[in-house]
Amino acid sequence: MALCTHYCLGLHRGGDLMQEQQGQHSRRYIWGASGSGLSQYAWEMAEHTGAAWVGNDAAAHISLLRATVEQELAFGMEQLAVPRDEMFARIAKAAEQWGLTPLLQRDPASLSTGQTRRVAIASALLVQPSGLVLDCPLDGCDTAAQATLAQVINGFDGEVSICDRRWTVLADDAESFEYREGVLHPMQPPRPQLQQGSYLPLEQGVEAAAQDNDVVLNEVIVHRGERKAGRGGGRSGWRGAGSKPGRGAGPKAERGAAPTFALGPVSLRFPAGAITHLRGANGCGKTTLMLAAAGLIPHQGQVQAPTIGWVPTAMDQAFSQPSALREVSLGSDQAHAEAALAWCGLEEVAQLHPLDLPSSQRRLLAFACAIVRGPGAIFLDEPTVGLDTAGIEQLAVLMQRFVQGKWHEHLRERGLAALHEGLPSVVWSCHEQDFAHISDFVVDLPLS
Ligand SMILES: Nc1ncnc2c1ncn2[C@@H]1O[C@H](COP(=O)(O)OP(=O)(O)OP(=O)(O)O)[C@@H](O)[C@H]1O
Structure with a gap:
């Protein structure tokens, strides 16, 4: 029916x-x-x-109009003129329920x-x-x-x-x-058909055999959220709806008062030829670790890594070209781009604007951009976001074939250069346990 x-x-x-x-x-x-x-x-x-x-x-x-998470939570209630005490009571309860209490004075944009x-x-x-x-x-x-x-x-x-x-x-x-x-x-939604990996603790992968192509992190430390004193305009004076300036009893907030998030020291080896899943609660530092390992944010310690391709969760902000082909060609060339689009099953959308593609294809396009030059590793941050059932199945196969070196072989067979010799690796974060099991190894963050 x-x-x-x-x-x-x-x-x-x-x-x-x-x-x-x-x-x-x-x-x-x-x-x-x-x-x-x-x-x-x-x-x-x-x-x-x-x-x-x-x-x-x-x-x-x-909204980006508010300096703290607490103020952001109040936004809708203020429009409805919810009395101040009632508003703070609701915020406290919701923060408790959603695990947001420690974040209430944080900048919502961070x-x-x-x-x-x-x-x-x-x-x-x-x-x-x-x-x-x-x-x-x-x-x-x-x-x-x-x-x-x-x-x-x-x-x-x-x-x-x-x-x-x-x-x-x-x-x-x-x-x-x-x-x-x-x-x-x-109709019930179908469950994706996926080929499961070994999903062993990462230590067992490292013990197997260290290779030159591994991504190696040595005593890596990252700090996030540090701001220079005085930045952001100081006290906002926000006291909640119905209060008189300077007399309200609500919490005060300071833009940029975010506490520093510290990760590490982390020492890890992500094995070449394998998919490693970074697992951990929201906010534990998975993205931070990948950004640092890819050299995209400042960190202390050493990272020894081949060339890395990066796919952020928010893929749409990363697109800047008027067609899928031009997007994948960026930093590469048309021959590589056409090969990557075909390998990812996207040749038919080559001339379309990236943002006109359905989200599943946008995700695969972001993947094509990351692999196009044949890097030694790719880091994928929650790549299942935006994928439908067919897209999940397709991405799983692409990731598994990538670490087997099939993409690099494909390039060489066509006389196209690859940046990397030897087997590449995939490191990724994902909260969907079914899908995560396609991985060869898993590492839990924060590291004990
Ligand atoms: N630009 C930033 N400024 C300040 N703090 C930040 C910034 N980006 C992230 N953080 C904080 O650093 C911590 C780690 O964030 P990160 O994005 O690495 O977590 P995650 O493990 O990837 O989380 P999720 O599972 O929700 O994606 C969080 O507490 C986050 O709020």
Whole structure:
């Protein structure tokens, strides 16, 4: 049975089939392939029903008008003139629930991916909406945040619609529909078919045989969030809604008062010819470690590494060219770029603008950019963000073939130069345990 989407949007008032079928507090899981228009549908659904909406780009929900996470959380409630005491009480409760209490005085622009999503969802809930529409809500969330979200959804007094590009744990407790060609079809999302790796603790990989091509970190220390005194304008004077300047009892905030995050000293060896999964809670430093190892942020200690290709979670900000082909050619040449696009199954979209591609293809495009010159290692930060089921399967195969040296062979067979001789490595972070198991090795952060 297929359902017209208008029923779900609540536009047909007299015959709202979905409402009748599911009662007042339904839980719907709506999934659809990347490019199906599901995100637009999710947004329209929220617009038409008045539900709170959290889109797939959590960072876009951060206003950047506020100096601290606490102020950011207050933003929506201030617009609704929620009394100050009530507002602080709600913020304290939400911060506790979402593990944000230690971050309340932090600059919201300096949060990790998962911390940002926690703030975005918590902010949406703080205005106590009558319904909730969440688009890819688990992107970037660690297991604790996933459990919190499941709990929140179960206890939510209203309709919840979860939209995603594929199966996630949230599908198990909801009525599932596939969104296809503008119509909802009652259907469970498929689980991706993946070839699992050995997934051994990293120490066993290091013991196996150290190679010259390994990425080696020796006593690496990174500090983040250090700011020069006085930067950012000092006291903001924010006291919350309804307070008199200078007399409010609310917490004071200072832009740039973020405490320093320290990582390390870390000594690790990522083996060549293997995929290594960096595992750890939101904010533990996975991205920081990869950025330091790739030489993209200052650090102490030594890194010995071949040329590294880097794929950030927020891939869209990395695109700067008018076509996929030009994007992959950047820093390389057309022959390499065409080969990389073909190897990643993207030759048909070569002339399209990167941002016009569905998210799954954008992710594969970012991967193609990272491998194009045949580097010795690639670092991927939460690359499952944006992928649908087919995209996950495709990326898994590409990663596995890459560490077997197939891409470098492919280049050489075509008479194209590769930057690296020998087997390359992949280092990556990912919160989806099913997918992470395609790896050969796993390392838990923070290191004990
Ligand atoms: N530019 C920055 N300034 C200050 N602090 C930062 C900055 N970027 C990250 N941090 C902080 O450094 C810590 C580590 O962040 P990082 O992004 O490395 O975590 P992560 O393990 O990748 O998290 P996630 O699983 O959420 O992606 C976090 O507490 C984060 O808030």
